[in-house]
Amino acid sequence: MVQLNMYGASDESKQSPFHKGSVMSVQYKLLKEAFPWLTCAIPYSDQCGDYRSTAATIFNHEMGRLTGL
Numbered sequence: 001m002v003q004l005n006m007y008g009a010s011d012e013s014k015q016s017p018f019h020k021g022s023v024m025s026v027q028y029k030l031l032k033e034a035f036p037w038l039t040c041a042i043p044y045s046d047q048c049g050d051y052r053s054t055a056a057t058i059f060n061h062e063m064g065r066l067t068g069l
Contacts, residue, residue, distance in 0.1 A: 004031075006027050006030075006031065008023040008026075008027055017055035017059060018055070018059075020056060021059035024043065024059065025063060025066075028041060028063050028066075028069050031067075031069065032069060038069060039068065039069065041069040
């Protein structure tokens with residue numbers, strides 16, 4: 001078992017689901033390139049609103065579908 005914590009920082013103060021998804025799309029792509037055998041990623045947050053919305057849930061699902069994570 002391998003645990004890797006990837007932190008994404010930005011100066012975007014709105015913390016919208018779109019912004020979270022945009023950051024995740026870059027992070028997941030880099031994860032898959034660095035660890036091609038990786039099959040699962042579990043996003044974690046600081047509990048801001050952008051992680052607890054319908055849009056964020058849909059984005060999480062799509063990131064998994066598109067990247068295989």
